[in-house]
Every structure is written in structure tokens, then in C-alpha cells.
Amino acid sequence: MRILEFGYMQRALVACTVVCAVAPLAGTFVVQRRQSLVGDGLGHVAFAGVGLAFLVGISPLAGALALTLMAAGVLVRLQRGGLAGDLSLALIFYGGIALGYLFAQRSGAGLNTLLGFLFGSPLNLQWPTVAAIIGLSAATLVVLLALYGPLVSLAFDEQAARVSGVPADGLVLALTVIVGLIVVGGMNAIGLLLIAAMMIVPVAAASQVARSYRATMGIASGIGASSALVGLTVAFHADYTPGASIVLVAIGCYILAAAARQLRRRRRPLTAATA
Amino acid sequence: MRAPALEYDQVTFGYGRIPVLREASLRLLEGEFVAVIGANGSGKSTLMRLGLGLLKPSHGTVRLFGEPLNRFQDWGKVGYVPQRASAASTVPVSVEEVVRTGLAGDLGLLRRPSASHRQRMEHVLDVMGLAAIRKEPVGHLSGGQQQRSLIARALVTAPRLLVLDEPTTGVDADARGVLRESLEHLVHVEGVAVAYISHDPEGFAGLADRVVELRAGRVVVCEDPTAHGHSHEMDARAPSASGERPPS
Numbered sequence: 001m002r003i004l005e006f007g008y009m010q011r012a013l014v015a016c017t018v019v020c021a022v023a024p025l026a027g028t029f030v031v032q033r034r035q036s037l038v039g040d041g042l043g044h045v046a047f048a049g050v051g052l053a054f055l056v057g058i059s060p061l062a063g064a065l066a067l068t069l070m071a072a073g074v075l076v077r078l079q080r081g082g083l084a085g086d087l088s089l090a091l092i093f094y095g096g097i098a099l100g101y102l103f104a105q106r107s108g109a110g111l112n113t114l115l116g117f118l119f120g121s122p123l124n125l126q127w128p129t130v131a132a133i134i135g136l137s138a139a140t141l142v143v144l145l146a147l148y149g150p151l152v153s154l155a156f157d158e159q160a161a162r163v164s165g166v167p168a169d170g171l172v173l174a175l176t177v178i179v180g181l182i183v184v185g186g187m188n189a190i191g192l193l194l195i196a197a198m199m200i201v202p203v204a205a206a207s208q209v210a211r212s213y214r215a216t217m218g219i220a221s222g223i224g225a226s227s228a229l230v231g232l233t234v235a236f237h238a239d240y241t242p243g244a245s246i247v248l249v250a251i252g253c254y255i256l257a258a259a260a261r262q263l264r265r266r267r268r269p270l271t272a273a274t275a
Numbered sequence: 276m277r278a279p280a281l282e283y284d285q286v287t288f289g290y291g292r293i294p295v296l297r298e299a300s301l302r303l304l305e306g307e308f309v310a311v312i313g314a315n316g317s318g319k320s321t322l323m324r325l326g327l328g329l330l331k332p333s334h335g336t337v338r339l340f341g342e343p344l345n346r347f348q349d350w351g352k353v354g355y356v357p358q359r360a361s362a363a364s365t366v367p368v369s370v371e372e373v374v375r376t377g378l379a380g381d382l383g384l385l386r387r388p389s390a391s392h393r394q395r396m397e398h399v400l401d402v403m404g405l406a407a408i409r410k411e412p413v414g415h416l417s418g419g420q421q422q423r424s425l426i427a428r429a430l431v432t433a434p435r436l437l438v439l440d441e442p443t444t445g446v447d448a449d450a451r452g453v454l455r456e457s458l459e460h461l462v463h464v465e466g467v468a469v470a471y472i473s474h475d476p477e478g479f480a481g482l483a484d485r486v487v488e489l490r491a492g493r494v495v496v497c498e499d500p501t502a503h504g505h506s507h508e509m510d511a512r513a514p515s516a517s518g519e520r521p522p523s
Contacts, residue, residue, distance in 0.1 A: 032366045146384050152372065153379035156364060159357050160428070163327045165350030165380030203366065211412045212369040 003236050012122035012189070012232055015133045016246060019186040020198045020228035022137040024206070024220035025144050026178045027199030028213070032155035038075070038176065039196030041089040042183045044096030045071035047192050049184075050117050051103025060117065061132060064187055068180040071096065076173045120191030120243030122232070129188055136185035140178050147174060152213055191243040198224055201250040208257035223253045277304040278341065280436040280468035281326050286335035288318075288325055295321045297492045298335070305435060306466040308458070310479040313489035319472045320358060322489065323438050326470070327355055340435070351381050354429030356422075358440035358472075367412040370405050371396075373424045377431035395431055403427040403457060419450020426457065437461065438470045443478045451478060458482055 003009050030038055046064040053063025071092055078088035104114055116124065125133075144151070153161040154171050162168045179199070186195030206219035231246030238245075281303040288296045295318045303309050313319045324330045325337055328344045339347045354377070378392055388396070400406045403423040408416065413424050422442060429437060443451050459482060461467040471479050479486075488495040 028366055032364060034365065149375070149382055150379045150384070152368075153376035155366075156368060156373065156376050157357065157359075159329060160355050160425075161376070161379060162329060163350065163353060163355040164377060164432070165348075207366050210367050211410065213366060213372050216366050 003233060008123045008125070009232070009236060011125045011127060011130050012242065013229065015125055015130045015189040016122050016228035016232055016242070017225050018134055018137045019182070019189050019195070020202075020224035020246065020250075021221045022140055022224075023182050023186060023195065023198040024202040024224045025217055026140065026175070026182055027203045028217045028220060029151050029155045029175055030179060031200060031203045031207075033158075033175075035089075036200045037086070037089055037093075037196070039179050039183055039199045040193075041075065041092040041096070042068050042071055042176075042180050043192040043196055044093050044100065046096070046180075046183050046187055047100035047117065048096045048103060049100075050114075050187070050192075051100040051107060051109070054107035054109040054113075055103045061129070061184065061187070064184045064192075065181075067096075068184050069177060072176040072180040073173065076169075076176050079172075080169065116191075117187055118191050118193045119241065120186075120189055120194060122189045122242050125188055133185050133189060136181050140181050140185070143174065143178055147171065151175065189243075190246060194243045194247050197247045198227070198250060201247065201254055202227065205250070205254040205257040208254070208261040223250060227253060277306055279303065279338070280305045280307075280340060281470065282336075282338040282341075283322070283326065284336045284338070286322075286325060286332045286337060288321060288330060288332050295492050296325070296332075296489075299489075299492070299494045301487060301494055303436070303468050303470055305468050306462065308462050308469045308471065308479070308482050308484050310476075310483040310486045311470060311472045311489065312474060312476065312486060314474070317489040318492045319474075319489050320440055323440055323470060323472055327353065327438060351432035352435045354432065354434035354437040354467075356425050356429045356437070356439045356442055358444065359425075364414065367414060369410050370413055370416070370420075370424050370427075371400070371409040373413055374399060374405075374409075374427045374431050377428035381432055392431075395433060399427040399430045402430075402460065404453060417447065417450065419446045419453065422446050422450065423453065423457070426454070430461070434467065436468045436470070438472075440472045441474070442471070443473065443475060454478075455482065 027039075030036060046068045049064035049067030050060045052067060053060040075088055075092050078091065150161070150166045150171055153164065153166050154168055158168055182199060183192065183195055186198065190198055202220040202223040203216065205223050206216045210216040210219050227246050227250040231249040232242055234240060234249070235242040235245040279302050283299050283301045286296055286299045287294070299322060301322070311319050311322065321330065325332055326339070328347070337344045340349070340352060374396055375388070378388055381392070382388065397406070400409055403426060405420070405423060405427055408420065413421050416424070426439070426442070442454060446454065455478070458469060462469055462482070471483065473479060485496070
């Protein structure tokens with residue numbers, strides 16, 4: 001495979017595949033809680049973090065991580081304080097993009113540099129950044145595995161989870177922080193505006209064909225990783241932008257899965273088992 | 276002598292300035308079946324949410340198994356079936372997975388279900404008639420099967436108190452029959468205390484030891500469980516703590 005002969009493609013393949021395999025695992029809980037836009041909201045705050053990093057002269061990854069984690073805490077506090085989910089997200093969303101643009105303009109960061117963070121530039125990754133991406137993804141995976149049972153309970157029915165003694169407030173915060181880690185982890189590879197799609201679209205596709213929560217997570221993770229591999233390959237051969245190609249392949253998977261579900265329904269009409 | 280499972284003592288609650296419950300007192304004994312009825316907005320669900328610690332009263336005290344709610348830790352003793360028309364979810368979830376979510380509080384982090392947990396899961400799947408469809412996604416099941424999945428989840432920790440909020444919503448007549456049988460088994464064989472919230476008396480007729488009605492945030496006791504139209508406003512503590520069940 002010619003694609004593997006190039007070091008920049010090797011690095012892009014590793015980083016994108018890892019991020020796109022882990023993102024849907026957290027996305028399953030986010031989709032279930034009907035908070036599909038939370039990744040988008042935090043992505044905009046991460047953009048503010050990148051702008052701030054340029055302004056004060058620190059690593060963009062560190063700037064994005066600091067502001068995103070802070071925003072995750074603020075978001076949970078706003079929602080706990082009674083502000084409707086979409087309204088609190090909108091505040092974070094618009095505040096992030098406004099601050100990001102302000103910081104970036106003040107720091108004099110070039111448009112191409114900023115576009116690289118917004119839409120990803122996996123072909124420019126160096127091994128230390130790839131290692132950081134793998135580290136963030138691994139941390140996310142470990143936390144998700146540790147919290148799997150309580151998170152399923154919370155996502156399925158928050159009230160019943162609270163009554164059964166699940167520490168729901170802490171878990172909501174943990175899930176929001178995990179989403180923040182994935183956003184920052186995927187920033188360089190997929191882009192701040194596109195990484196949220198890799199949390200949601202593979203889950204939407206897997207939900208069409210899976211019959212259990214665990215299967216949905218497994219299939220979604222597989223779709224995420226495959227989309228990264230196929231998307232990057234297509235981008236390499238057709239000279240397309242990598243982040244957009246990956247997301248479009250994932251959307252293609254959703255269309256195929258939805259069509260497969262429709263076909264299955266036509267062949268075998270859905271009948272509820274008798275009570 | 277039976278101990279109280281759930282006690283409300285002069286509980287008052289409101290959403291903002293809108294009062295929902297006013298000085299409500301109620302006692303549910305272990306092994307007792309109490310039906311809570313009332314019109315929409317009368318405060319039935321609020322009463323139960325206060326009892327489960329999902330809301331905090333502005334005045335008064337709520338106790339679970341003798342402990343004030345802020346000190347109560349043994350949540351495995353409490354099972355809750357919230358009001359919802361369906362157990363279907365955005366992400367496919369199997370019956371088995373729904374039931375296992377009931378163990379999350381008991382297991383905490385990293386602990387896997389023990390042999391006794393698995394045994395209990397088998398038991399509730401069996402009792403609720405779900406064993407054969409345990410791998411099915413709940414969204415593919417009938418309303419009755421979905422509701423039984425939620426009840427099985429509430430029972431998986433072997434609770435001593437079961438709170439059901441409008442459990443027959445979206446459930447057909449056959450499934451209501453199965454639900455009745457299951458509740459009879461729980462109360463009479465397993466000795467579970469049941470708080471059953473409903474606006475439909477058919478669901479608990481012949482099962483309830485007492486019927487409590489909420490009217491404009493006040494607790495009104497119906498003296499005769501089979502004819503709850505005859506009632507008077509009063510403190511709705513249990514008639515006696517002697518453990519005697521009225522004849523049904």
C-alpha cells in the first residue's frame with residue numbers, strides 16, 4: 001500500500017483511527033441523553049483555548065484542554081442550576097466562538113493556522129502530538145470502562161439511576177469532561193468543528209442495526225475507525241480534505257445502515273412479541 | 276409489628292411560589308400496598324419524588340426505613356418505576372441490559388455483578404416473564420413487556436419498598452393482568468411495601484390495603500380501599516402499626 005510509505009500518512013492514520021474509534025464510545029451516552037450538540041459546544045470553547053494559547057504563547061493543546069475542562073464544569077453547573085440544556089449549550093457555544101475569534105485576532109494567528117484547528121490537519125501531525133492524542137484517547141477509554149455500568153444507568157434513566165444510589169451529578173460532570181477530552185484529542189486530527197460528528201454519526205449508524213447497548217458501542221467504534229481509514233485513503237488518492245472526508249464516509253455508513261434497516265423491516269415486518 | 280418503610284411528616288413543597296403539597300403526612304408500612312390517587316397536578320408524583328430524595332421538602336421530614344432522607348444510604352432497599360410511556364430509548368438497549376442498570380448503584384465503579392446478583396437477575400427476569408426475550412431490544416417489545424422490564428429493573432436489588440408511578444400507562448389489558456399477578460406475588464409472598472400512584476383505580480382494585488387521595492396538595496384518606504369515593508381529609512398515617520392487613 002503506497003499510502004503507508006509516507007510518514008505523514010502513517011501518523012495521520014494512527015491519530016485519526018484512534019480518535020475516531022474512541023469518540024463514539026462516549027458519543028453513545030451523549031446521544032442517549034439527547035445531548036448530541038454538547039461536543040459541538042465544547043469544540044467552540046476549545047477554539048477559544050487555542051486562541052488564548054496563541055495570545056499568551058503556550059501550547060494550543062494545553063490552552064484548549066484548560067478552557068474546555070473549565071467550560072465542561074460551567075456547562076454542568078448551568079444545567080444543574082435549571083437552565084435548559086439547549087440554552088446552556090448555546091451560551092457556551094457562542095461565548096466560545098466569540099472569545100476564540102477575539103483571542104485569535106489579538107494574537108495575530110494566521111487564517112490557515114486557525115482553519116487547521118477548526119477542520120483538522122492530520123497530515124501535519126508530528127509523533128509527539130500523535131502520542132498526546134493516543135494518551136488522551138487512552139485516558140478517555142479507561143474512564144469510560146470504569147464508569148460503564150453507572151453511565152448506562154444514568155443515560156437510560158437519570159431519575160431511576162439517582163434513586164438506585166448512582167452519583168448522577170458526578171457522572172454527568174465526568175461524561176462532560178470525557179467529551180471535552182475527546183474534542184481536544186481530536187482537534188488536530190479531525191478538527192474542532194468536525195470531531196463532534198465522529199461522536200454522534202457512528203452511533204446513529206450503529207443504532208440502526210444493533211440490538212443492545214454494548215453492540216451499539218462496539219459497532220459505532222468500528223464504524224468510527226473504518227471511516228477514519230477509508231476517509232484518509234480517499235483523501236490521499238483524491239486530494240480531498242481529510243477531516244471532511246472522514247465525516248462524509250461516516251455519514252455514508254449511516255445512510256447504508258438506515259437503508260439496511262428499512263430493507264430488513266420490509267422483509268420481516270416488526271411485530272412486538274406478545275405480552 | 277411492622278416498621279414503617281416510608282414516612283412523611285408534615286411535608287410541604289412547592290415549585291417556586293406555587294404550592295404543590297401542604298403539610299402532608301403519610302406512613303407506608305413494610306409489606307403494605309398503598310395506592311395514591313388524585314387528579315392531574317394534584318401532587319401524586321411530587322409526593323413520591325420527595326419520598327425518593329429526588330426533591331427536597333421546604334418543610335417537614337421524610338424518612339426511609341426510619342432514617343431521615345439526608346442520612347439514608349441503603350438505596351438497594353428502594354425500587355422505583357418512574358412514569359414513562361415507554362422504555363424504548365434512542366440507543367438500542369436489551370431487556371437484560373435494562374434490568375442490569377438497576378444494579379449500578381449497588382455495584383459502584385469497576386465491580387462486576389457477583390453470583391448472587393446474577394441469580395437475582397435470573398429470578399426477576401423469570402418472575403416478570405422476560406427470560407425468553409432477555410436479548411431483545413426493549414424498543415421492539417409491547418407496552419406491557421416494556422413496563423415489566425422497568426419493574427424487573429426496580430426489583431433486581433430485592434427492594435423492600437417499590438414505588439410505581441402510573442405503571443399501567445401504555446399497557447394493554449393482558450399485560451395489566453400480568454402486572455397485577457406480579458404485584459400480588461411481591462406483596463403477599465415477598466412482603467415488599469408498594470406505593471402505587473395511579474389515576475386509574477382498576478390497576479390496584481383488590482390489591483390495595485389503603486387508598487390515599489391527593490386533593491390540591493392535601494392528603495385525603497379513603498377509608499374503604501374498594502370504594503374510595505368515601506373519604507375525609509386527615510393525617511394519612513397508617514391505621515395501625517400492628518402489621519394487620521385489612522381483609523380484601
